[in-house]
Amino acid sequence: MLFNSFEFLLFLPVVFILYWFVFNKKLSWQNGLVLVASYFFYGWWSWKFMGLLMLSTALDYAYGFWVASTNRKKAKLFLWLSIINNLGILGVFKYYNFFATQFQNGFDFLGLHTHPILLQVALPIGISFYTFHGMSYVFDIYRGHQKPVKSFIDYAVFVSFFPLLVAGPIERANHLLPQVQKPRFFNYAQAVEGCRLILWGMFKKVVIADSLALIVDEIFQNYPDHNGITLVVGAIAFSFQIYGDFSGYSDIALGTAKLFGFELLSNFKFPYFSRDVAEFWRRWHISLSSWFRDYLYIPLGGSKNGQYKAIRNTFIIFLVSGFWHGASWNFIAWGFIHACGFLPLLLLNRNRRHVTDVVAQNRKLPSLKELWQMSTTFIFVTFAWIFFRTDDGIGSAFNYIQHIGVSILEHPGQLLMPPGGKIALLYILPLLIGDWYLRRDERRYKFSRGITILLACLSAFWLIKSIGNNTTFIYFQF
Numbered sequence: 432m433l434f435n436s437f438e439f440l441l442f443l444p445v446v447f448i449l450y451w452f453v454f455n456k457k458l459s460w461q462n463g464l465v466l467v468a469s470y471f472f473y474g475w476w477s478w479k480f481m482g483l484l485m486l487s488t489a490l491d492y493a494y495g496f497w498v499a500s501t502n503r504k505k506a507k508l509f510l511w512l513s514i515i516n517n518l519g520i521l522g523v524f525k526y527y528n529f530f531a532t533q534f535q536n537g538f539d540f541l542g543l544h545t546h547p548i549l550l551q552v553a554l555p556i557g558i559s560f561y562t563f564h565g566m567s568y569v570f571d572i573y574r575g576h577q578k579p580v581k582s583f584i585d586y587a588v589f590v591s592f593f594p595l596l597v598a599g600p601i602e603r604a605n606h607l608l609p610q611v612q613k614p615r616f617f618n619y620a621q622a623v624e625g626c627r628l629i630l631w632g633m634f635k636k637v638v639i640a641d642s643l644a645l646i647v648d649e650i651f652q653n654y655p656d657h658n659g660i661t662l663v664v665g666a667i668a669f670s671f672q673i674y675g676d677f678s679g680y681s682d683i684a685l686g687t688a689k690l691f692g693f694e695l696l697s698n699f700k701f702p703y704f705s706r707d708v709a710e711f712w713r714r715w716h717i718s719l720s721s722w723f724r725d726y727l728y729i730p731l732g733g734s735k736n737g738q739y740k741a742i743r744n745t746f747i748i749f750l751v752s753g754f755w756h757g758a759s760w761n762f763i764a765w766g767f768i769h770a771c772g773f774l775p776l777l778l779l780n781r782n783r784r785h786v787t788d789v790v791a792q793n794r795k796l797p798s799l800k801e802l803w804q805m806s807t808t809f810i811f812v813t814f815a816w817i818f819f820r821t822d823d824g825i826g827s828a829f830n831y832i833q834h835i836g837v838s839i840l841e842h843p844g845q846l847l848m849p850p851g852g853k854i855a856l857l858y859i860l861p862l863l864i865g866d867w868y869l870r871r872d873e874r875r876y877k878f879s880r881g882i883t884i885l886l887a888c889l890s891a892f893w894l895i896k897s898i899g900n901n902t903t904f905i906y907f908q909f
Contacts (some may be wrong), residue, residue, distance in 0.1 A: 432475040433903060434683045435637050442472065447690055451617050458614050462588050465691065469593035473557070476597075480555040483520070488590045490516055491565030495579040495586070498572045506573055513569040517562040524555055529758030556907055557597035559755060563722060564590045568604040570726055577604045585611050592693070594684040598677070598906040600698040600718035607693070615692030625689030630883065631865070632682025633890045639858045640675035641902050643668045646852045651820055654831050659838030661851035662831060668855040669820045670813045674703065675862055676905045677716070701870045703812075703863075704790045706804035708772040709782040711812060719755070723748050734777065745777055746770045760825045761818050768815040789870050 432439050446468045454460040474481050490513070497509035531547040568589070571577035580586040588611050595602060650657055650665030657665070681698035688695045702714035712720050728748045734741035746767070753766020776782040790805065791797045797805065814832075821827040839845065 432472050434680065434687075435633065435641075435902070435904075438475065442468075443687065443690075450691055458612075459582075459584070461615065462582075462584050462611060465593075466584055466588050466591065469588070469591040469596060472593035473591065473596055476556050477553070483524075483555055483558075484561060484591065487517070487520060487562060487565055488587050489583075491569055491590070492580070492583055492586045494569050495572050498569050499579050510569060510573045514566065517566045521558060521562055524552070524558055526754075526758045560599050560601055561590050561596065563601050563719075564604075567601070567722065567726060571604050577608070580608060580612075582612075592688070594687040595695060598680050598684075598904055599716075600681060600684065600696050601722050602696060602718070606696060610693050618692065621689050621692070625686040627883070628682045628686030628689065630686075630887055630890065632679040632684075632686060635675040635679030635682065635862060636904070638889050639862050640672050640679060642858050643672035643675065643855055644902065646855045647672050647820070650852055651822070651831070654834055657851055658842065658845045659835040660845050660848075662835045662838070664850045664852045664855060666813050666817050666820075668852060668859070670703070670809070670816050671855075671859045671862060673816065673819075673905055674699075680904045680906065701789075701866045703809055704805055704866070704870055705808050706785055706790060706801060707776055707781070707808055708769060708811065709776050710785040711808060712769070712773070713786065719752070723752055727751065738778070741777060742774065745773055749773065756819070761821060761828060764825050764828070765815050765818045768818065772811050772815075792871075
Protein backbone atom coordinates (compact mmCIF):
# COMPACT_ATOMS: atom_id res chain seq x y z
CA MET A 432 0.00 0.00 0.00
CA LEU A 433 1.33 3.44 -0.89
CA PHE A 434 1.23 6.38 1.48
CA ASN A 435 0.23 8.60 -1.45
CA SER A 436 -2.88 6.58 -2.30
CA PHE A 437 -6.55 6.85 -1.45
CA GLU A 438 -6.41 3.31 -0.06
CA PHE A 439 -4.01 4.52 2.62
CA LEU A 440 -6.16 7.58 3.33
CA LEU A 441 -9.00 5.15 4.11
CA PHE A 442 -6.83 2.57 5.86
CA LEU A 443 -5.21 5.02 8.30
CA PRO A 444 -8.35 6.50 9.95
CA VAL A 445 -9.99 3.07 10.21
CA VAL A 446 -6.97 1.60 12.04
CA PHE A 447 -6.66 4.79 14.14
CA ILE A 448 -10.29 4.57 15.32
CA LEU A 449 -10.06 0.85 16.09
CA TYR A 450 -6.73 1.36 17.88
CA TRP A 451 -7.87 4.13 20.26
CA PHE A 452 -11.61 3.39 20.67
CA VAL A 453 -12.08 -0.39 20.30
CA PHE A 454 -8.77 -2.11 21.10
CA ASN A 455 -7.61 0.38 23.76
CA LYS A 456 -8.63 -1.77 26.73
CA LYS A 457 -5.52 -3.96 26.67
CA LEU A 458 -2.01 -3.43 25.37
CA SER A 459 -1.98 -6.92 23.86
CA TRP A 460 -5.10 -6.06 21.85
CA GLN A 461 -3.51 -2.89 20.52
CA ASN A 462 -0.31 -4.67 19.55
CA GLY A 463 -2.30 -7.45 17.91
CA LEU A 464 -4.25 -4.89 15.88
CA VAL A 465 -1.03 -3.13 14.84
CA LEU A 466 0.45 -6.44 13.67
CA VAL A 467 -2.67 -7.41 11.69
CA ALA A 468 -2.82 -3.92 10.17
CA SER A 469 0.90 -4.10 9.30
CA TYR A 470 0.50 -7.45 7.53
CA PHE A 471 -2.57 -6.16 5.70
CA PHE A 472 -0.61 -3.03 4.70
CA TYR A 473 2.24 -5.19 3.39
CA GLY A 474 -0.01 -7.78 1.77
CA TRP A 475 -1.89 -5.11 -0.14
CA TRP A 476 1.24 -4.88 -2.32
CA SER A 477 1.72 -8.64 -2.69
CA TRP A 478 0.43 -11.41 -0.44
CA LYS A 479 2.82 -13.95 -1.96
CA PHE A 480 5.78 -12.49 -0.05
CA MET A 481 3.99 -12.47 3.30
CA GLY A 482 5.43 -15.90 4.07
CA LEU A 483 8.97 -14.62 3.57
CA LEU A 484 8.38 -11.72 5.99
CA MET A 485 6.86 -14.05 8.59
CA LEU A 486 9.64 -16.63 8.18
CA SER A 487 12.34 -14.00 8.59
CA THR A 488 10.56 -12.66 11.67
CA ALA A 489 10.13 -16.10 13.26
CA LEU A 490 13.75 -17.12 12.67
CA ASP A 491 15.26 -14.00 14.25
CA TYR A 492 12.79 -14.24 17.14
CA ALA A 493 14.12 -17.75 17.83
CA TYR A 494 17.75 -16.76 17.26
CA GLY A 495 17.31 -14.08 19.92
CA PHE A 496 16.83 -16.72 22.64
CA TRP A 497 19.68 -18.88 21.41
CA VAL A 498 22.09 -15.97 21.12
CA ALA A 499 21.30 -15.00 24.72
CA SER A 500 22.90 -18.24 25.90
CA THR A 501 25.63 -17.92 28.52
CA ASN A 502 27.63 -20.38 26.45
CA ARG A 503 29.51 -17.91 24.23
CA LYS A 504 30.40 -20.52 21.61
CA LYS A 505 26.75 -21.45 21.22
CA ALA A 506 25.73 -17.77 21.20
CA LYS A 507 28.30 -16.96 18.51
CA LEU A 508 27.18 -19.94 16.41
CA PHE A 509 23.58 -18.75 16.35
CA LEU A 510 24.68 -15.16 15.76
CA TRP A 511 26.40 -16.31 12.58
CA LEU A 512 23.39 -18.43 11.63
CA SER A 513 21.23 -15.32 11.94
CA ILE A 514 23.66 -13.32 9.79
CA ILE A 515 23.77 -16.10 7.18
CA ASN A 516 19.99 -16.42 7.25
CA ASN A 517 19.34 -12.71 6.72
CA LEU A 518 22.10 -12.15 4.19
CA GLY A 519 21.03 -15.34 2.45
CA ILE A 520 17.51 -14.00 2.01
CA LEU A 521 18.93 -10.76 0.63
CA GLY A 522 21.42 -12.64 -1.52
CA VAL A 523 18.82 -14.83 -3.18
CA PHE A 524 16.17 -12.23 -3.89
CA LYS A 525 18.26 -9.10 -4.36
CA TYR A 526 21.73 -10.12 -5.54
CA TYR A 527 21.52 -13.59 -7.10
CA ASN A 528 20.82 -12.37 -10.65
CA PHE A 529 23.58 -9.76 -10.40
CA PHE A 530 26.26 -12.25 -9.37
CA ALA A 531 25.03 -14.87 -11.82
CA THR A 532 25.28 -12.35 -14.66
CA GLN A 533 28.73 -11.17 -13.56
CA PHE A 534 30.04 -14.74 -13.43
CA GLN A 535 28.56 -15.35 -16.87
CA ASN A 536 30.36 -12.27 -18.22
CA GLY A 537 33.60 -13.44 -16.64
CA PHE A 538 33.35 -16.91 -18.16
CA ASP A 539 32.40 -15.41 -21.54
CA PHE A 540 35.57 -13.31 -21.38
CA LEU A 541 37.56 -16.53 -20.92
CA GLY A 542 35.76 -18.15 -23.80
CA LEU A 543 33.67 -20.41 -21.57
CA HIS A 544 30.01 -19.83 -22.39
CA THR A 545 27.52 -20.50 -19.62
CA HIS A 546 23.77 -20.11 -19.34
CA PRO A 547 22.92 -19.41 -15.69
CA ILE A 548 19.36 -19.76 -14.45
CA LEU A 549 18.06 -16.34 -13.43
CA LEU A 550 15.24 -15.72 -10.97
CA GLN A 551 12.13 -14.34 -12.63
CA VAL A 552 10.67 -12.85 -9.47
CA ALA A 553 10.08 -9.32 -8.24
CA LEU A 554 12.22 -8.02 -5.40
CA PRO A 555 10.15 -8.37 -2.20
CA ILE A 556 9.31 -4.87 -1.07
CA GLY A 557 11.02 -3.74 2.14
CA ILE A 558 13.32 -6.78 2.28
CA SER A 559 16.45 -4.69 2.91
CA PHE A 560 14.75 -2.97 5.82
CA TYR A 561 13.10 -5.80 7.74
CA THR A 562 16.17 -8.07 7.45
CA PHE A 563 18.28 -5.27 8.96
CA HIS A 564 15.76 -4.95 11.79
CA GLY A 565 16.19 -8.62 12.57
CA MET A 566 19.99 -8.56 12.38
CA SER A 567 20.30 -5.53 14.65
CA TYR A 568 18.03 -7.22 17.23
CA VAL A 569 20.17 -10.37 17.31
CA PHE A 570 23.41 -8.34 17.33
CA ASP A 571 22.22 -6.29 20.30
CA ILE A 572 21.28 -9.41 22.28
CA TYR A 573 24.69 -10.94 21.59
CA ARG A 574 26.37 -7.75 22.82
CA GLY A 575 24.22 -7.63 25.95
CA HIS A 576 22.43 -4.42 24.92
CA GLN A 577 19.03 -6.09 24.58
CA LYS A 578 17.19 -8.98 26.20
CA PRO A 579 15.16 -11.48 24.17
CA VAL A 580 11.50 -10.53 23.84
CA LYS A 581 9.12 -13.16 25.23
CA SER A 582 6.06 -12.08 23.25
CA PHE A 583 6.27 -13.00 19.57
CA ILE A 584 3.60 -10.42 18.76
CA ASP A 585 5.67 -7.65 20.37
CA TYR A 586 8.73 -8.66 18.39
CA ALA A 587 6.75 -8.99 15.17
CA VAL A 588 5.39 -5.46 15.66
CA PHE A 589 8.97 -4.19 16.02
CA VAL A 590 9.95 -5.81 12.72
CA SER A 591 6.75 -5.17 10.78
CA PHE A 592 5.32 -1.88 12.12
CA PHE A 593 3.57 -0.65 8.98
CA PRO A 594 4.80 2.99 8.88
CA LEU A 595 8.43 1.84 8.60
CA LEU A 596 8.05 -1.64 7.12
CA VAL A 597 8.81 -0.99 3.46
CA ALA A 598 11.26 1.95 3.48
CA GLY A 599 12.40 2.63 7.02
CA PRO A 600 13.64 4.28 9.06
CA ILE A 601 15.62 1.26 10.27
CA GLU A 602 14.73 1.14 13.95
CA ARG A 603 16.79 -0.22 16.83
CA ALA A 604 15.31 -2.75 19.21
CA ASN A 605 16.32 -0.80 22.33
CA HIS A 606 14.45 2.24 20.99
CA LEU A 607 11.24 0.83 19.53
CA LEU A 608 10.64 -2.37 21.52
CA PRO A 609 10.22 -0.58 24.90
CA GLN A 610 7.52 1.55 23.25
CA VAL A 611 5.80 -1.59 21.95
CA GLN A 612 5.88 -3.20 25.40
CA LYS A 613 4.55 -0.33 27.50
CA PRO A 614 0.97 1.05 27.63
CA ARG A 615 0.28 3.93 25.27
CA PHE A 616 -2.22 6.69 25.84
CA PHE A 617 -3.61 9.14 23.35
CA ASN A 618 -1.67 12.42 23.36
CA TYR A 619 -3.40 15.23 21.49
CA ALA A 620 -0.23 17.31 21.04
CA GLN A 621 1.65 14.27 19.71
CA ALA A 622 -1.16 13.50 17.28
CA VAL A 623 -1.18 17.09 15.99
CA GLU A 624 2.58 16.89 15.46
CA GLY A 625 2.01 13.64 13.57
CA CYS A 626 -0.60 15.21 11.28
CA ARG A 627 1.76 18.10 10.50
CA LEU A 628 4.55 15.68 9.65
CA ILE A 629 2.25 13.66 7.41
CA LEU A 630 1.10 16.82 5.65
CA TRP A 631 4.63 18.12 5.05
CA GLY A 632 5.81 14.69 3.92
CA MET A 633 2.88 14.32 1.56
CA PHE A 634 3.58 17.77 0.10
CA LYS A 635 7.24 16.89 -0.46
CA LYS A 636 6.28 13.65 -2.20
CA VAL A 637 3.21 14.37 -4.33
CA VAL A 638 3.77 18.05 -5.11
CA ILE A 639 7.56 18.42 -5.27
CA ALA A 640 9.14 15.00 -5.89
CA ASP A 641 6.54 13.68 -8.32
CA SER A 642 6.58 16.94 -10.30
CA LEU A 643 10.36 16.90 -10.47
CA ALA A 644 10.24 13.24 -11.55
CA LEU A 645 8.60 14.19 -14.86
CA ILE A 646 11.40 16.66 -15.61
CA VAL A 647 14.17 14.32 -14.44
CA ASP A 648 12.87 11.33 -16.41
CA GLU A 649 12.65 13.32 -19.64
CA ILE A 650 16.17 14.75 -19.30
CA PHE A 651 17.93 11.55 -18.21
CA GLN A 652 16.17 9.35 -20.76
CA ASN A 653 16.96 11.73 -23.62
CA TYR A 654 20.23 13.28 -22.42
CA PRO A 655 21.96 13.20 -25.87
CA ASP A 656 19.23 15.55 -27.13
CA HIS A 657 19.83 18.22 -24.47
CA ASN A 658 22.57 20.79 -24.01
CA GLY A 659 24.97 20.69 -21.09
CA ILE A 660 23.27 23.28 -18.89
CA THR A 661 19.95 21.42 -19.19
CA LEU A 662 21.71 18.23 -18.05
CA VAL A 663 23.03 20.14 -15.04
CA VAL A 664 19.46 21.22 -14.25
CA GLY A 665 18.39 17.56 -14.59
CA ALA A 666 21.02 16.43 -12.08
CA ILE A 667 20.04 19.17 -9.61
CA ALA A 668 16.37 18.30 -10.07
CA PHE A 669 17.09 14.64 -9.29
CA SER A 670 18.98 15.66 -6.13
CA PHE A 671 15.81 17.29 -4.87
CA GLN A 672 13.50 14.66 -6.31
CA ILE A 673 15.15 11.83 -4.36
CA TYR A 674 15.37 13.98 -1.25
CA GLY A 675 11.73 15.07 -1.44
CA ASP A 676 10.64 11.52 -2.21
CA PHE A 677 12.56 9.70 0.52
CA SER A 678 12.45 12.34 3.25
CA GLY A 679 8.75 12.78 2.41
CA TYR A 680 8.23 9.07 3.03
CA SER A 681 10.16 9.29 6.30
CA ASP A 682 8.10 12.27 7.46
CA ILE A 683 4.86 10.42 6.72
CA ALA A 684 6.22 7.36 8.56
CA LEU A 685 7.23 9.39 11.62
CA GLY A 686 3.93 11.27 11.60
CA THR A 687 1.84 8.12 11.25
CA ALA A 688 3.74 6.49 14.12
CA LYS A 689 2.99 9.52 16.31
CA LEU A 690 -0.74 9.00 15.73
CA PHE A 691 -0.38 5.62 17.44
CA GLY A 692 1.82 6.85 20.29
CA PHE A 693 5.22 5.83 18.86
CA GLU A 694 8.30 7.97 18.32
CA LEU A 695 10.56 6.74 15.52
CA LEU A 696 14.16 7.70 14.86
CA SER A 697 14.79 10.72 12.66
CA ASN A 698 16.00 9.74 9.20
CA PHE A 699 16.82 13.14 7.65
CA LYS A 700 18.15 16.38 9.10
CA PHE A 701 18.33 18.75 6.13
CA PRO A 702 21.31 17.11 4.40
CA TYR A 703 21.63 19.73 1.65
CA PHE A 704 22.67 22.28 4.23
CA SER A 705 25.73 20.16 5.07
CA ARG A 706 29.14 21.79 5.01
CA ASP A 707 31.13 18.68 4.10
CA VAL A 708 30.54 15.08 3.04
CA ALA A 709 30.88 13.75 6.58
CA GLU A 710 28.11 16.05 7.79
CA PHE A 711 25.99 15.04 4.79
CA TRP A 712 26.12 11.41 5.91
CA ARG A 713 25.18 12.37 9.45
CA ARG A 714 22.07 13.99 7.99
CA TRP A 715 21.12 11.73 5.05
CA HIS A 716 19.35 8.38 5.64
CA ILE A 717 20.58 8.52 9.24
CA SER A 718 19.15 5.17 10.29
CA LEU A 719 21.09 3.33 7.55
CA SER A 720 24.40 5.18 7.93
CA SER A 721 24.32 4.73 11.72
CA TRP A 722 23.43 1.03 11.24
CA PHE A 723 26.51 0.47 9.09
CA ARG A 724 28.61 2.47 11.54
CA ASP A 725 27.52 0.43 14.57
CA TYR A 726 27.30 -3.03 13.03
CA LEU A 727 30.03 -2.94 10.38
CA TYR A 728 32.45 0.00 10.67
CA ILE A 729 33.08 -0.21 14.43
CA PRO A 730 33.33 -4.05 14.54
CA LEU A 731 35.93 -3.80 11.76
CA GLY A 732 37.96 -1.51 13.99
CA GLY A 733 36.64 1.88 12.94
CA SER A 734 39.37 4.49 12.80
CA LYS A 735 41.18 3.48 16.01
CA ASN A 736 43.57 0.85 14.66
CA GLY A 737 45.83 2.86 12.40
CA GLN A 738 45.37 4.94 9.30
CA TYR A 739 45.47 2.05 6.86
CA LYS A 740 42.59 0.23 8.56
CA ALA A 741 40.65 3.47 8.89
CA ILE A 742 40.92 4.01 5.12
CA ARG A 743 40.07 0.37 4.43
CA ASN A 744 37.02 0.45 6.69
CA THR A 745 35.84 3.73 5.17
CA PHE A 746 35.85 2.27 1.68
CA ILE A 747 34.21 -0.94 2.89
CA ILE A 748 31.33 0.86 4.55
CA PHE A 749 30.66 3.16 1.59
CA LEU A 750 30.93 0.38 -1.00
CA VAL A 751 28.63 -1.85 1.04
CA SER A 752 26.23 1.07 1.47
CA GLY A 753 26.19 1.54 -2.28
CA PHE A 754 25.64 -2.17 -2.88
CA TRP A 755 22.84 -2.21 -0.30
CA HIS A 756 20.94 0.21 -2.52
CA GLY A 757 20.95 -2.14 -5.47
CA ALA A 758 22.70 -4.91 -7.38
CA SER A 759 24.32 -2.66 -9.95
CA TRP A 760 27.73 -1.15 -10.61
CA ASN A 761 26.04 2.26 -10.63
CA PHE A 762 25.37 2.06 -6.91
CA ILE A 763 28.83 0.70 -6.16
CA ALA A 764 30.35 3.63 -8.09
CA TRP A 765 28.12 5.99 -6.14
CA GLY A 766 29.42 4.57 -2.86
CA PHE A 767 33.02 4.72 -4.10
CA ILE A 768 32.66 8.41 -5.02
CA HIS A 769 31.39 9.24 -1.54
CA ALA A 770 34.27 7.27 0.01
CA CYS A 771 36.70 9.38 -2.03
CA GLY A 772 34.97 12.55 -0.85
CA PHE A 773 35.09 11.41 2.78
CA LEU A 774 38.75 10.31 2.65
CA PRO A 775 40.41 13.78 2.78
CA LEU A 776 38.33 14.67 5.84
CA LEU A 777 39.41 11.45 7.53
CA LEU A 778 43.10 11.95 6.72
CA LEU A 779 43.02 15.55 7.95
CA ASN A 780 41.05 14.53 11.05
CA ARG A 781 38.23 16.88 10.09
CA ASN A 782 35.46 14.33 9.71
CA ARG A 783 34.07 15.06 13.19
CA ARG A 784 33.35 18.71 12.58
CA HIS A 785 29.72 19.85 12.59
CA VAL A 786 28.54 16.92 14.69
CA THR A 787 26.01 18.83 16.78
CA ASP A 788 25.75 22.33 15.32
CA VAL A 789 23.66 23.46 12.35
CA VAL A 790 24.49 26.00 9.69
CA ALA A 791 23.77 29.61 10.71
CA GLN A 792 23.18 28.37 14.25
CA ASN A 793 22.23 31.74 15.72
CA ARG A 794 21.67 33.69 12.52
CA LYS A 795 18.96 33.96 9.89
CA LEU A 796 21.38 33.63 6.96
CA PRO A 797 24.61 31.66 6.44
CA SER A 798 28.00 33.33 6.30
CA LEU A 799 29.87 33.48 3.00
CA LYS A 800 32.13 30.69 4.24
CA GLU A 801 29.14 28.48 5.12
CA LEU A 802 27.49 29.29 1.80
CA TRP A 803 30.65 28.20 -0.04
CA GLN A 804 30.91 25.01 2.02
CA MET A 805 27.26 24.10 1.42
CA SER A 806 27.56 24.85 -2.30
CA THR A 807 30.67 22.73 -2.86
CA THR A 808 29.21 19.85 -0.84
CA PHE A 809 25.97 20.00 -2.80
CA ILE A 810 27.84 20.03 -6.12
CA PHE A 811 29.82 16.94 -5.06
CA VAL A 812 26.68 15.11 -3.88
CA THR A 813 24.80 16.04 -7.05
CA PHE A 814 27.67 14.75 -9.20
CA ALA A 815 27.49 11.42 -7.36
CA TRP A 816 23.70 11.28 -7.79
CA ILE A 817 24.20 11.05 -11.57
CA PHE A 818 25.66 7.56 -11.08
CA PHE A 819 22.76 6.68 -8.77
CA ARG A 820 20.11 7.81 -11.27
CA THR A 821 21.25 6.50 -14.66
CA ASP A 822 19.40 3.36 -15.77
CA ASP A 823 21.63 1.76 -18.42
CA GLY A 824 24.78 0.94 -16.53
CA ILE A 825 27.76 2.90 -15.33
CA GLY A 826 28.67 3.85 -18.89
CA SER A 827 25.54 6.00 -19.15
CA ALA A 828 26.64 8.04 -16.15
CA PHE A 829 30.01 8.75 -17.72
CA ASN A 830 28.32 9.63 -21.03
CA TYR A 831 25.94 11.98 -19.24
CA ILE A 832 28.83 13.77 -17.51
CA GLN A 833 30.92 13.85 -20.69
CA HIS A 834 28.01 15.35 -22.61
CA ILE A 835 27.77 18.16 -20.06
CA GLY A 836 31.43 19.12 -20.49
CA VAL A 837 31.59 18.75 -24.28
CA SER A 838 28.35 20.63 -24.83
CA ILE A 839 29.33 23.60 -22.66
CA LEU A 840 32.85 23.80 -24.13
CA GLU A 841 31.54 23.72 -27.69
CA HIS A 842 28.62 26.08 -27.06
CA PRO A 843 29.47 28.34 -24.07
CA GLY A 844 26.71 30.73 -25.05
CA GLN A 845 24.17 28.36 -23.51
CA LEU A 846 25.34 29.55 -20.08
CA LEU A 847 23.59 32.86 -20.83
CA MET A 848 20.34 31.26 -22.01
CA PRO A 849 17.44 29.80 -19.98
CA PRO A 850 18.03 26.04 -19.69
CA GLY A 851 15.50 23.34 -20.43
CA GLY A 852 13.64 22.07 -17.37
CA LYS A 853 14.01 25.41 -15.62
CA ILE A 854 10.53 25.01 -14.13
CA ALA A 855 12.17 22.54 -11.73
CA LEU A 856 13.49 25.54 -9.80
CA LEU A 857 9.91 26.52 -8.94
CA TYR A 858 9.42 23.18 -7.17
CA ILE A 859 12.82 23.24 -5.46
CA LEU A 860 12.39 26.71 -3.95
CA PRO A 861 9.56 25.94 -1.45
CA LEU A 862 11.42 22.86 -0.26
CA LEU A 863 14.57 24.91 0.39
CA ILE A 864 12.61 27.64 2.19
CA GLY A 865 10.73 25.12 4.33
CA ASP A 866 13.89 23.24 5.26
CA TRP A 867 15.76 26.42 6.10
CA TYR A 868 12.94 27.47 8.42
CA LEU A 869 12.95 24.07 10.14
CA ARG A 870 16.70 23.37 10.13
CA ARG A 871 17.23 23.72 13.90
CA ASP A 872 14.64 21.07 14.74
CA GLU A 873 13.49 18.56 12.15
CA ARG A 874 10.36 17.80 14.20
CA ARG A 875 9.16 21.33 14.78
CA TYR A 876 6.84 21.68 11.75
CA LYS A 877 4.76 24.52 13.26
CA PHE A 878 3.65 26.33 10.15
CA SER A 879 1.08 29.10 10.31
CA ARG A 880 -2.56 28.22 9.71
CA GLY A 881 -2.46 29.81 6.26
CA ILE A 882 0.62 27.85 5.19
CA THR A 883 -0.89 24.65 6.60
CA ILE A 884 -4.11 25.13 4.61
CA LEU A 885 -2.10 25.89 1.46
CA LEU A 886 0.01 22.74 1.87
CA ALA A 887 -3.13 20.66 2.46
CA CYS A 888 -4.91 22.07 -0.60
CA LEU A 889 -1.91 21.60 -2.88
CA SER A 890 -1.32 18.04 -1.67
CA ALA A 891 -5.02 17.16 -2.07
CA PHE A 892 -5.10 18.66 -5.58
CA TRP A 893 -2.01 16.72 -6.69
CA LEU A 894 -3.38 13.50 -5.17
CA ILE A 895 -6.69 13.89 -6.99
CA LYS A 896 -4.87 14.74 -10.21
CA SER A 897 -2.85 11.53 -9.97
CA ILE A 898 -5.79 9.18 -9.35
CA GLY A 899 -4.98 5.80 -10.87
CA ASN A 900 -1.37 6.80 -11.44
CA ASN A 901 0.13 6.87 -7.95
CA THR A 902 3.92 6.86 -8.18
CA THR A 903 5.85 4.57 -5.87
CA PHE A 904 8.53 5.88 -3.56
CA ILE A 905 12.06 5.57 -4.93
CA TYR A 906 13.35 3.62 -1.93
CA PHE A 907 10.69 0.92 -2.34
CA GLN A 908 13.06 -0.72 -4.84
CA PHE A 909 15.75 -1.14 -2.18
